[in-house]
């Protein structure tokens with residue numbers, strides 16, 4: 001049994017009062033973060049619930065039965081998620097007319113999600129270089145790694161092992177290459193185990209949005225995990241996203257997934273800024289012959305079919321991959337290569353597309 005299954009077994013083994021349900025069935029567990037031998041669990045129990053006294057110690061004891069876990073903290077919320085900022089103590093509480101939905105990142109002109117249906121098509125590469133291309137044009141840009149399971153921005157931005165400062169109880173995004181960024185990879189030790197279930201991903205994302213002093217500016221670029229899962233949903237519900245940029249390679253399989261991603265964003269009422277075709281062809285550095293390794297123009301045709309803007313194609317370039325691996329993104333050094341020019345043009349096209357949305 002992996003750690004996640006062991007946690008689930010523990011939660012499933014604890015009854016929720018006399019309801020007949022266990023903690024998982026009753027949706028009591030809001031989040032859980034594991035760092036080495038420490039587990040922090042947040043649970044949701046109503047203000048007057050009698051279980052507030054007994055349940056935390058019960059959870060603690062049961063989790064300590066897992067051999068890797070020695071320390072446990074249980075946090076109780078009356079409802080999910082709490083938002084400390086919106087309730088200064090001095091202000092009398094106004095009765096809520098309708099359920100309040102928290103909106104984060106409101107100090108950005110445009111929040112842009114970089115997404116794809118399929119993994120490994122170059123979302124993070126596009127997010128990083130796009131952020132840099134926009135910054136080069138004079139915009140104030142931040143970058144947020146919304147990929148909780150597989151954060152890649154610390155490495156790509158050259159911020160491996162960098163830790164954000166904490167001022168008051170807020171995280172301060174890390175500045176690099178003229179951009180302010182934050183990733184779960186900068187908060188949790190690379191070697192430490194993390195387990196996340198759907199609601200826990202939500203909680204981690206929300207914490208990083210809520211408990212971070214984001215400086216605001218023209219653009220916030222969100223690097224999303226692949227697929228159409230929980231992170232996408234949480235962000236669409238908690239952040240006012242100006243639009244999604246869908247990254248795809250030109251092959252049929254990737255395009256099918258791109259279409260799925262477009263459909264998902266449309267379902268949650270997020271506009272599509274357009275489709276970017278990545279790894280569209282390879283130009284031999286020796287003979288200049290162009291080879292469409294993943295076929296070509298597929299994404300352009302697909303965007304016509306889906307009736308969304310086509311933002312441009314990025315060729316396969318060794319320097320793109322190297323820049324990502326070495327923490328010196330292409331746009332910081334080789335912005336005048338074919339791929340660099342493509343990123344720059346895509347940034348322009350995104351600005352144009354945003355104006356029409």
Ligand SMILES: Nc1ncnc2c1ncn2[C@@H]1O[C@H](COP(=O)(O)OP(=O)(O)OP(=O)(O)O)[C@@H](O)[C@H]1O
Pocket residue numbers: 116118119120121122123124125126147150152224225226278279314315316317318320321322324325339
């Ligand atoms: N245009 C390109 N030329 C060369 N290499 C590229 C290009 N685009 C991306 N890569 C490389 O492909 C790999 C995958 O890219 P990346 O991590 O950006 O994809 P992703 O879609 O974010 O993946 P995941 O779904 O895992 O988050 C990386 O090694 C990256 O350097």
Ligand SMILES: [Mg+2]
Pocket residue numbers: 123124125147152223224225
């Ligand atoms: Mg990625």
